[in-house]
Amino acid sequence: MTKIVNISTSELKAKVLEQLGFLGKRLKDTKGMSQYPAVLPSIIEDGVFRQFVDTAVGHICSDYSEYLVKSYAIDTSNTISLQFNRDDWTVGMTKMFEYSLVGALVSYVVYEILSIYIPDYAKKYLDDMIMQQNDMKRHFFSTLPPANEDVSLSNCTGSVTLSTITPIKPSV
Amino acid sequence: MIIKFQIIKSVVINAVKTTTFLKGKVDEGGDANALKLSYVETAGESETHEAKLTHLFDTALEKVKIIFVDYLAPTSQTVGDNVIYYKDNNDTIVEFTLDVSRRYNGTMANTLARLVANYVECYMTYWWWVETTNLKQAEPYVGELSMAEMQIRRCFVLSPPSVPTIPYTTQLSAKVDGTSLGGELNMEVGEEISLTYTLSDGAIDDIEARSKDTEIVSVLRGVEKHSFVLKAMNSGVTGIKLFSRHNDTLEVDTEIIVIGEQS
Numbered sequence: 001m002t003k004i005v006n007i008s009t010s011e012l013k014a015k016v017l018e019q020l021g022f023l024g025k026r027l028k029d030t031k032g033m034s035q036y037p038a039v040l041p042s043i044i045e046d047g048v049f050r051q052f053v054d055t056a057v058g059h060i061c062s063d064y065s066e067y068l069v070k071s072y073a074i075d076t077s078n079t080i081s082l083q084f085n086r087d088d089w090t091v092g093m094t095k096m097f098e099y100s101l102v103g104a105l106v107s108y109v110v111y112e113i114l115s116i117y118i119p120d121y122a123k124k125y126l127d128d129m130i131m132q133q134n135d136m137k138r139h140f141f142s143t144l145p146p147a148n149e150d151v152s153l154s155n156c157t158g159s160v161t162l163s164t165i166t167p168i169k170p171s172v
Numbered sequence: 173m174i175i176k177f178q179i180i181k182s183v184v185i186n187a188v189k190t191t192t193f194l195k196g197k198v199d200e201g202g203d204a205n206a207l208k209l210s211y212v213e214t215a216g217e218s219e220t221h222e223a224k225l226t227h228l229f230d231t232a233l234e235k236v237k238i239i240f241v242d243y244l245a246p247t248s249q250t251v252g253d254n255v256i257y258y259k260d261n262n263d264t265i266v267e268f269t270l271d272v273s274r275r276y277n278g279t280m281a282n283t284l285a286r287l288v289a290n291y292v293e294c295y296m297t298y299w300w301w302v303e304t305t306n307l308k309q310a311e312p313y314v315g316e317l318s319m320a321e322m323q324i325r326r327c328f329v330l331s332p333p334s335v336p337t338i339p340y341t342t343q344l345s346a347k348v349d350g351t352s353l354g355g356e357l358n359m360e361v362g363e364e365i366s367l368t369y370t371l372s373d374g375a376i377d378d379i380e381a382r383s384k385d386t387e388i389v390s391v392l393r394g395v396e397k398h399s400f401v402l403k404a405m406n407s408g409v410t411g412i413k414l415f416s417r418h419n420d421t422l423e424v425d426t427e428i429i430v431i432g433e434q435s
Contacts, residue, residue: 087217141211143196146189151180153187156289158177158281162274 002070003089005098007105009053009078015106016049020113023121039117049109056108057082060101060133064140088144097139104132173274177285178267184289185225188296189215195309213304224303225296232295233266236288239321243328245273272328280327287327291320340418341371344379346426356427359389359404367400369414369424378417385410389428404430 017040024036041049057080061069070083082101089097107129114122196210203209215221268288294316301310346353346369359365371377381400383389388408392401402412407430415423 085218087219137207141207143193143211143214143216145193146186149182149186151183153183153286153289156177156179156183156282156285158175158283158285160278160281161174161176162278 003084003086003094005082005084005094005101007080007082007098007102009050009074009080012053012080012102012105012109013049015102016109016113019106019110019125023114027118027121035118039113041113052109052112053080053105055112056105060104060108060129060136063133063137068140084140086140090144093139093142097136100132100135100139104129104136107132173272173276173278175270175272175276175278175281175284176267177281177288178265179285179289179292181229181264181266184229184293184296187293188225188228188300191297192300195306213306215300224300228296228299229292232292235295236291236324239324240268240270242325243272243276244270246271273330275330275333277327277329277331280329284324284327287320287324291317291324294320339372339375341375341377341416341422342419343370343372343375344377344414344416344422344424345370346414346424353424353426356429357402359402359428359430361404361407361430361432363404365402365404366394366396367402367412367414368394368396369398369400371398377419377422379414380417381412381414383410383412388430402428404428406430407432 020039020041021036024034024039027035027039029035057072061072061082064084068085070085071081072083073081075081084097107125111122111125111129114125192213192215196214199206199213200210215225294313298310298313298317301307301313346367348357348365348367353367357365367381369379371379379398381391383391383402385408386405388404388406388410389412390403390405391412392403393399394401400414409427409429411425411427413423413425
């Protein structure tokens with residue numbers, strides 16, 4: 001059984017823009033001009049955004065072998081679909097993993113964009129991404145004890161049946 | 173003697189999973205970066221792990237079967253009883269049926285079931301560590317497997333041979349001419365009487381008859397089976413006693429009065 005993690009690229013993009021907007025609004029260049037328009041990608045740069053997302057998924061998921069990530073796809077509604085091979089993944093673990101994955105993807109894309117304009121601030125997002133990748137590993141590779149059973153070794157039992165042997169009687 | 177016992181697959185496999193889980197957690201505790209190591213060495217629920225565990229389980233069952241070969245005592249009628257099979261189609265319960273000599277100690281049947289489960293668990297854990305390259309972890313299981321095999325063999329301890337029982341009689345009655353002998357028998361001098369005796373149904377014994385005074389009555393074995401011949405020699409009062417040579421309490425005592433021969 002596998003677990004599928006779905007991430008909408010439009011939501012991803014919104015989160016990236018939030019981060020960039022948050023930063024750009026407070027940054028001014030040496031001439032006192034706002035950096036806001038500079039850091040925000042325009043609509044025609046959507047293709048670049050998509051490239052960053054693809055690279056981010058490939059990079060971040062490289063920690064997981066082909067055996068662990070069964071498939072990666074983006075459908076027509078631009079939803080990223082990642083299929084992970086974990087049978088005993090609980091819902092909680094899957095959610096935590098998903099949040100960390102989204103966080104890491106956002107950090108990576110922001111890092112890529114900022115490293116072009118303002119590399120000093122980009123480093124913070126690289127650190128974030130590494131931290132979120134580590135979180136992902138913790139969520140993914142955590143193991144659960146085997147399920148409790150209501151049977152134990154004492155339910156392994158045995159019995160003996162004596163063979164019926166008719167004693168031979170001498171004729172009287 | 174038929175020994176039947178069952179082991180439960182999930183109990184054994186869970187024990188192996190728990191062992192590997194604990195080792196994984198210990199590794200994690202020692203090194204926070206060992207998460208991935210812990211994950212790959214812990215026997216989990218993945219299809220690959222389940223398939224591997226089932227393979228080890230089935231192999232271990234065959235190994236155990238070979239241990240039992242030394243103790244099987246099949247006859248042409250029971251050779252088919254010496255089987256090991258899954259009790260149900262879900263592969264959850266494995267039932268062993270062994271036809272062994274009746275001298276084997278049957279009181280160890282429960283212990284045998286649990287020791288076999290333990291042997292299978294040791295075998296599986298040993299190979300799990302070998303195949304996950306944890307050779308150091310596997311090492312103790314080599315000795316444990318030998319010990320487990322020895323313990324299984326000790327369940328087949330021989331009891332002393334049963335003492336043969338001989339169906340000696342518990343009853344003895346004597347008859348003269350088809351009539352049960354009472355407490356007294358009258359004879360005439362020179363007369364010969366055939367005395368027959370009967371035992372419990374189907375029993376055997378060695379019955380003796382003695383005269384208390386052979387001058388008055390002599391006792392001889394009769395030609396027929398289970399019979400004596402009493403011969404009155406002289407007048408007088410005496411007695412005869414029939415007794416078992418194997419049972420001191422079993423006897424028939426009769427007084428005999430011999431009177432002179434009528435002219």
